[in-house]
Amino acid sequence: MPPTNLTFREPLQTAARHALAHIENLDALPVAATASLETLRARLARPLADDGAPPEQVIEDLVSDSAGGIVASAGGRFYSWVIGGSVPAALAADWLTSAWDQNAGLYAAGPAAALVEEIAGEWLKELLGIPAGASFAFVTGCQMAHVTCLAAARHAVLERRGWDVEARGLCGAPAIRLLASRERHGSVKRAVRLLGMGSDNLIGLDTDDQGRLDPQALERALATAPAAADPAADSNADHTTPTIVVLQAGELNTGVFDPFEQLIPIARRYNAWVHIDGAFGLWANASPRFRHLCAGAGAADSWATDGHKWLNVPYDCGYAFVADPHAQRAAMSYQASYWVFERAAREQIDWNPEWSRRARGFATYAAIRQLGRTGIAGTVERCCDCARALTLGLGRLHGAEVLWEPVINQGLVRFLDPSGQSHDRRTDEVIAAILASGEAFFGGVTWRGMRAMRISVCNWMTSEGDVERVIRAVELAMDTGG
Ligand SMILES: Cc1ncc(COP(=O)(O)O)c(C=O)c1O
Structure with missing residues (x-):
């Protein structure tokens, strides 16, 4: 059967349904991946088939096979590397960029x-x-x-x-x-x-x-x-x-x-x-x-x-x-x-x-139109305020120490080993416990000879509510895992 315009409708609608389910659920999703490398490989590494599959089936399979392997960095609780999310107009324009395929x-x-x-x-x-x-x-x-x-x-x-x-x-x-x-x-x-x-x-x-x-x-x-x-x-x-x-x-x-x-x-x-x-x-x-x-x-x-x-x-x-x-x-x-x-x-x-x-310009054009000068300034300022509140809030927890107070959106904290033996090990353990909790994603770095937890806030969705939630989650991770 030759392809027709209708061939696109089902896979695109399937993709849109799954995309919305992901985005609208970001607050509830664990931020770090939950599936192991072996699990993801076992699901995704299908043998190369002789015959193709219906496009909507390909999309359904992609979504179910990737489950647990998608980092929720599009949401407001990812602070590991300097990774932003997508404002709605930019994401929608990016979909059109693929559809228009210029x-x-x-x-x-x-x-x-x-x-x-x-x-x-x-x-x-x-x-x-x-x-x-x-x-x-x-x-x-x-x-x-x-x-x-x-x-x-x-x-x-x-x-x-x-x-x-x-x-x-x-x-x-x-x-x-x-x-x-x-x-x-x-x-x-x-x-x-x-x-x-x-x-x-x-x-x-x-x-x-x-x-x-x-x-x-x-x-x-x-x-x-x-x-x-x-x-x-x-x-x-x-x-x-x-x-x-x-x-x-x-x-x-x-x-x-x-x-x-x-x-x-x-x-x-x-x-x-x-x-x-x-x-x-x-x-x-x-x-x-x-x-x-x-x-x-x-x-x-x-x-x-x-x-x-x-x-x-x-x-x-x-x-x-x-x-x-x-x-x-x-x-x-x-x-x-x-x-x-x-x-x-x-x-x-x-x-x-x-x-x-x-055609990368479409998404940029759409983001700037959606936000305007004020919206862009507001995104920058909100991220900086959240980075500051998060860094200082974590620093107030017993057994945590601020190493770098944000100038803009980047902060550093570390966690102190109560026995005084290895603050570096304690810092890595607490980071691992936070990741395992699913509540936030932070990364470690060796900074001026010390292990530190990096705090990068770059997502337009990060809110004061996220900051409070994550401080509570870190406190719990310090008590339980770390
Ligand atoms: C200061 C700085 N320069 C360059 C880069 C590289 O940017 P990209 O990953 O967009 O290529 C990064 C990435 O985080 C960065 O933080």
């Missing part, structure tokens, strides 16, 4: 997708305090946003040395030096590796006692650089060492911000490119209460952030911004004779690393 590589393959992305990109620049003239790309996450931005940076710093990296590659090119704080996120190193710049060239600089990159350490590193003259380079070129400085808005564990107003002018004096990792922290700019933490960030050359964290759009969604569109376009653009180009439109292939791609 290839958002070119305007011609999805005109509305291209336009929505263009408009949402302009809104994002306003919200995040990025100069209006910056170019941008919607990518899978902050990891690929780093790759996109650092590809533009690589182009620019080598172009200044008269080296065309897109044509000539990195073999024989002047070495690029990368400076970042020791507290940088691991995705920066991966981006450097992927771009062939070599992780050995990424130098970790000292921070102050708050974990912020120390301006004196940056100045010293820049000043002691070899001002290498490269015989291969154009004689008119700039002969300073090609340098990229990576700064951070929102450190993974503490949420601290590098002092951009001090650091960026220093980097400028040495003609360095400045990139900011603002995976979640850049969203502080959307809140009048927290905007001061981003002061000076608008003077950088590139910025990477996420939609799937604080904007609460479904996975996956990240954004790359570059102040000089020429550099981004030179690193990314491609033209093929079999394509159709619309001169008046924004062609995503000019800015993005992908060829074919998902």
Whole structure:
């Protein structure tokens, strides 16, 4: 039987029914997975069949076979990693994105997708305090946003040395030096590796006692650089060492911000490119209460952030911004004779690393329209308030200790071993007991030589009620499991 339009109705309705059952039940669901790896594998690893199955049956089976293997991170009691949920308009737009199935590589393959992305990109620049003239790309996450931005940076710093990296590659090119704080996120190193710049060239600089990159350490590193003259380079070129400085808005564990107003002018004096990792922290700019933490960030050359964290759009969604569109376009653009180009439109292939791609702009556009400026500021502020209440509330429990009071939405606590033998072991045991209770999901980290429980609040649904409920649950887990 040939497929008809009706073929879609049952599987989509089945999926919608199950999706609603999940979302509407988030308050009651255990947050961590309850099924073991073996159980999930035994259910899901069916032999590859010769004959297909009816689509609604495939969906029913997927739901029942995955039971216990879905982490309830879409709800308000997940605090382990910086993972947001989905605001309703963004989730609904994301469903439509799949139904419409646009290839958002070119305007011609999805005109509305291209336009929505263009408009949402302009809104994002306003919200995040990025100069209006910056170019941008919607990518899978902050990891690929780093790759996109650092590809533009690589182009620019080598172009200044008269080296065309897109044509000539990195073999024989002047070495690029990368400076970042020791507290940088691991995705920066991966981006450097992927771009062939070599992780050995990424130098970790000292921070102050708050974990912020120390301006004196940056100045010293820049000043002691070899001002290498490269015989291969154009004689008119700039002969300073090609340098990229990576700064951070929102450190993974503490949420601290590098002092951009001090650091960026220093980097400028040495003609360095400045990139900011603002995976979640850049969203502080959307809140009048927290905007001061981003002061000076608008003077950088590139910025990477996420939609799937604080904007609460479904996975996956990240954004790359570059102040000089020429550099981004030179690193990314491609033209093929079999394509159709619309001169008046924004062609995503000019800015993005992908060829074919998902129309990610729809979910972002919908989230921003649903929330508006006030709603986005409110989400940021509510998450920060909940992170603070949760951290301080846990710290008041007998046998718990606050290690880091949130600056924004990140806190750290640990649990003390009554025998005084191993606070680290006690901390891991309490975390395991909380996970087993199903009441909340926290993760551990080794921070300044101590095991700590991370508290990241990034979900638009987290409420004061969740905070109170989770503090009670942690108290119980300390008594019973830990
Ligand atoms: C500071 C920071 N940078 C980069 C990333 C990587 O982001 P993504 O997982 O969206 O690629 C994260 C993820 O949590 C992060 O916290």
